[in-house]
Amino acid sequence: MSWLVRTVLFLVGVGLAPAVMWVSDIGMRTDRSDVVELAGAGPAPATGGPDRRGTVGIGGCLAGGCHGGAAAASLSGTVEVRWPSSATHWLAADPHTRAYAVLEGELAAQIMSRLGMRDESGRTIRATESARCLACHTNPALATDGPAQPTVRALREQGVSCESCHGNAGRWLHDHTGWTAATRTAGYAALDMVPLYDLGERAGACAGCHVGTPADPQRGYPVRDMNHDMIAAGHPRLNFDFADFQHRLPAHWNERDRTRDGSPPRDPGFETRVWLVGRVAHAEAACRLLADRADRTDYHSSPAPWPEFAEFSCVSCHHTHGGPFPTPNGESGRRAGTSEWQPIWPVTRPDELAHLSGLGPTSQVRDVARTITELQRTIQKTRPTPKATRDAAVEAAKMLGVLRAEVAAADGPRVQEAVKELLAAATTRKPARDLDRDLACQLFHGFTAAERARVGLGGKPEAAVFDRMRDRLVLPRGTLRFDVPAGIGIDLKSLSR
Ligand code: HEC
Ligand code: HEC
Ligand code: HEC
Ligand code: HEC
Numbered sequence: 001m002s003w004l005v006r007t008v009l010f011l012v013g014v015g016l017a018p019a020v021m022w023v024s025d026i027g028m029r030t031d032r033s034d035v036v037e038l039a040g041a042g043p044a045p046a047t048g049g050p051d052r053r054g055t056v057g058i059g060g061c062l063a064g065g066c067h068g069g070a071a072a073a074s075l076s077g078t079v080e081v082r083w084p085s086s087a088t089h090w091l092a093a094d095p096h097t098r099a100y101a102v103l104e105g106e107l108a109a110q111i112m113s114r115l116g117m118r119d120e121s122g123r124t125i126r127a128t129e130s131a132r133c134l135a136c137h138t139n140p141a142l143a144t145d146g147p148a149q150p151t152v153r154a155l156r157e158q159g160v161s162c163e164s165c166h167g168n169a170g171r172w173l174h175d176h177t178g179w180t181a182a183t184r185t186a187g188y189a190a191l192d193m194v195p196l197y198d199l200g201e202r203a204g205a206c207a208g209c210h211v212g213t214p215a216d217p218q219r220g221y222p223v224r225d226m227n228h229d230m231i232a233a234g235h236p237r238l239n240f241d242f243a244d245f246q247h248r249l250p251a252h253w254n255e256r257d258r259t260r261d262g263s264p265p266r267d268p269g270f271e272t273r274v275w276l277v278g279r280v281a282h283a284e285a286a287c288r289l290l291a292d293r294a295d296r297t298d299y300h301s302s303p304a305p306w307p308e309f310a311e312f313s314c315v316s317c318h319h320t321h322g323g324p325f326p327t328p329n330g331e332s333g334r335r336a337g338t339s340e341w342q343p344i345w346p347v348t349r350p351d352e353l354a355h356l357s358g359l360g361p362t363s364q365v366r367d368v369a370r371t372i373t374e375l376q377r378t379i380q381k382t383r384p385t386p387k388a389t390r391d392a393a394v395e396a397a398k399m400l401g402v403l404r405a406e407v408a409a410a411d412g413p414r415v416q417e418a419v420k421e422l423l424a425a426a427t428t429r430k431p432a433r434d435l436d437r438d439l440a441c442q443l444f445h446g447f448t449a450a451e452r453a454r455v456g457l458g459g460k461p462e463a464a465v466f467d468r469m470r471d472r473l474v475l476p477r478g479t480l481r482f483d484v485p486a487g488i489g490i491d492l493k494s495l496s497r
Contacts, residue, residue: 053141053168053170053219053220054141054168054169054170054171055139055141055142055155055163055168055169055170056163056168056169056170056173057154057155057158057161057163058087058091058158058161058162060169060173061086061087061162061169062087062088062091065084066084066087066177067083067084067085067086067087067088068085068087068088069084069085069088070085070088071085071088071089071092074089075089075092075093080254081251081252081253081254082254083253083254085252086252086253087162087252089250089252090161090162090252093250093252094249094250094252095249096159096160096161096164097158097159097161098159099136099137099138099159099160100128100137100138100156100157100158100159100160101157101159102137103126103127103128103133103134103137104127104128107234108127108128108133109124109126109127110233110234111127111230111233111234111235112124112125112126112127112130112133114232114233114234115229115230115233117130117132128153128156131143131144131222132222132225132230134156135209135221135222135223135224135225136160136209136224136226137159137160138155138156138157138158138159138160138164139155139156139158139160139161139163139164139168140164140208140209140216140219140220140221140222140224141163141168141219141220141221142155142156143221143222144220144222160209164209165194165196165205165206166193166194166196167192167193167194167219168192168219169193171191171192172187172188172191172192172193175187175191176191176193181258181261181262181263184258185258185259197256197257197258197259198259198408199273199274199277199408200277200280200281200404200405200407200408202246203242203274203277203278203281203282203404204281204284204285204404206240206242206245206246207240207242207281207282207284207285208221208224208285209224210238210240210245211238211240211282211285211286211289212224212225212226212238212285212286212289213285213288213289213292214288214289214291214292215292223292223296225289225292225293225304226238226310227293227304227305227308227309227310228305228308228309228310229305231310237310237314239441240282241275241278241279241282241441241442241445242274242275242277242278242279242281242282243271243274243275243278243445243448243449244445244448244449246274246278247271247448247452255270267412268453268456268457268458269412269413269415269416269453269456269457270412270453270456271449271450271452271453271456272415272416272419272449272450272453273407273408273410273412273415274449275419275445275446275449275450276356276407276415276418276419277404277407277408279344279345279346279347279442279446280347280400280403280404280407281400281404282344282347283342283344283347283348283372283396283400284397284400284401284404286342286344287375287393287394287396287397287400288393288397290308290311290379290389290390290393291389291390291393291394291397292304293306293308293311294306294386294387294389294390294393295386295390297386298386306386307379307383307384311341311342311379312339312340312341312342313339313340313341313342313343313438314438315438316339316340317339337382338380338381338382339380340380341375341376341379341380343438343439343442344442345426345438345439345442345443345446346422346426347368347372347400348372348376350369350370350372350373351369352422352425352426353365353368353369353372354369355418355421355422355425356403356407356418356422358414358417358418359406359407359410359414359415359418360402360403360406360407360410364399364402364403364406365403367399367402368396368399368400368402368403371392371395371396371398371399372396374392374395374396375389375392375393375395375396377392378392379392379393416450416453419446419449419450420450422446423443423446423447423450426443426446427443447465451465
């Protein structure tokens with residue numbers, strides 16, 4: 001209760017009326033016991049059955065002759081990783097190995113207790129037993145298999161391992177060892193291996209856990225949803241930028257264009273494309289999740305909270321009294337008393353999308369801008385309705401999906417040019433006060449990606465630009481911890497990877 005009282009005091013940004021309405025919703029939420037179970041978990045799996053939807057586990061990849069070869073040289077950075085040591089490299093260096101283990105820790109226990117998730121006998125459910133947590137902290141295909149099957153638990157303990165990204169290997173494990181450059185692409189499609197070589201698909205795969213995504217019954221994945229209830233219970237907010245996160249992952253692969261003959265290495269300007277595709281895929285994932293959240297408010301068995309606070313700019317509600325208002329609202333045309341919807345820069349700023357019109361048919365970029373504007377108009381109402389929001393979000397996701405494919409396929413120099421234009425426009429036209437913290441961080445990620453590309457193309461790092469950007473991100477005194485973006489730790493040294 002003291003939370004509630006304390007946080008109501010933060011609610012200066014939104015007008016009192018919606019705040020009261022929403023807070024009274026929170027009261028209702030806390031009473032609901034049904035938050036324990038998830039909507040849209042797909043067909044019930046054959047619990048502990050031999051199939052587990054084709055999960056093989058890391059053991060299937062680790063053989064010395066497969067991906068378990070020595071990785072000493074790649075780990076020391078003297079050579080690039082090649083496929084025979086991918087698994088060894090991953091085991092030694094990848095943060096995803098810890099994903100399940102963190103569910104056994106103190107913070108996870110606190111989150112579960114604050115969420116009030118209890119079983120029938122009143123015992124707090126453990127995070128390692130909750131599909132809600134397992135959905136992102138292990139292979140999602142194993143999340144709903146029930147609590148205690150030893151074989152399933154052993155697989156879950158591998159964390160977010162190979163199949164969480166590449167897809168369950170049951171169907172392709174044997175065949176993929178015989179693929180050649182000519183048969184590979186068809187092989188992926190026929191046997192349902194996730195085509196991670198396609199940057200847009202890859203960004204979408206990461207966004208599944210780092211942004212969230214609806215259930216995928218075909219793969220047996222439950223919904224992955226980091227909502228405000230979980231954040232308020234202590235889960236870190238998901239700060240995601242595809243380019244930054246991919247760069248921070250110790251790559252267990254050798255970055256090549258696997259769609260072309262001979263799989264040539266990616267061009268050095270690749271990083272800017274990664275960033276831009278990532279922004280579009282991020283916005284697309286956010287729209288799909290929003291549509292799903294709106295849909296689930298109607299499900300009697302497991303409704304989702306509505307409106308979902310995690311959809312909105314955090315600082316529009318959470319900020320201290322007295323200081324300047326933390327989110328500019330002039331540009332989005334948002335009315336006082338409402339919160340700004342996800343600022344996923346530049347994709348959710350329709351004006352700025354115009355800079356992408358060189359990448360695909362202009363009409364397409366205009367369609368994206370139109371659907372985003374419509375979505376913002378719908379959700380930034382004082383009391384958005386689930387039905388209208390869902391429809392607008394589905395439309396926007398569809399258009400963003402088209403744009404994502406367009407950007408992933410556009411030729412390198414054009415992507416570089418578009419990104420340069422975007423960054424220049426955002427820094428010269430806009431005074432710093434127009435940037436809320438989230439936007440400033442996203443701009444910073446963009447700069448970092450462009451800088452990595454520039455260095456890759458033979459340029460020298462520009463320390464002054466970074467210093468200026470970092471200055472913009474310095475947070476005023478008294479700001480809450482969740483305003484600090486994950487990517488703020490990037491420094492110039494990391495650019496020379
Ligand atoms: C939508 C995906 C998703 C869901 C659902 C999810 N998590 Fe997480 N969790 C993450 C990601 C991603 C991170 C890493 C955060 C980062 O660095 O961006 C994380 C981090 C954590 C951490 C580590 C925090 C730290 O300080 O290192 C804990 C503990 C945790 N989650 C517990 C839980 C629990 C308990 C649940 C269920 C109530 C849960 N998670 C549900 C995605 C998820
Ligand atoms: C977090 C997601 C993720 C996880 C977990 C993951 N991978 Fe990957 N893997 C990728 C991405 C992204 C690529 C790049 C895809 C491409 O270029 O086609 C990749 C590429 C590869 C490649 C191609 C290497 C090359 O250069 O030819 C192999 C082999 C591989 N992974 C094996 C594994 C194995 C084995 C595991 C588990 C030990 C694993 N991966 C876990 C994301 C992941
Ligand atoms: C099945 C869910 C899942 C998928 C898919 C996934 N991740 Fe993660 N990722 C997590 C979780 C959970 C954590 C947090 C692990 C921990 O707390 O140590 C994490 C952590 C990370 C971290 C470390 C974050 C930090 O703050 O230290 C990076 C970087 C990362 N992921 C990048 C990626 C990239 C890039 C992809 C796609 C190629 C990807 N992830 C796909 C679930 C996932
Ligand atoms: C519409 C207003 C609103 C928005 C937007 C909002 N919150 Fe909240 N937040 C609240 C209210 C009200 C509470 C207290 C009730 C509760 O815990 O659910 C709260 C509680 C919290 C708490 C717990 C605070 C404590 O003192 O224990 C955290 C952490 C939090 N929010 C983080 C976030 C983050 C991160 C975002 C953005 C992703 C966000 N909030 C967006 C209204 C909002």
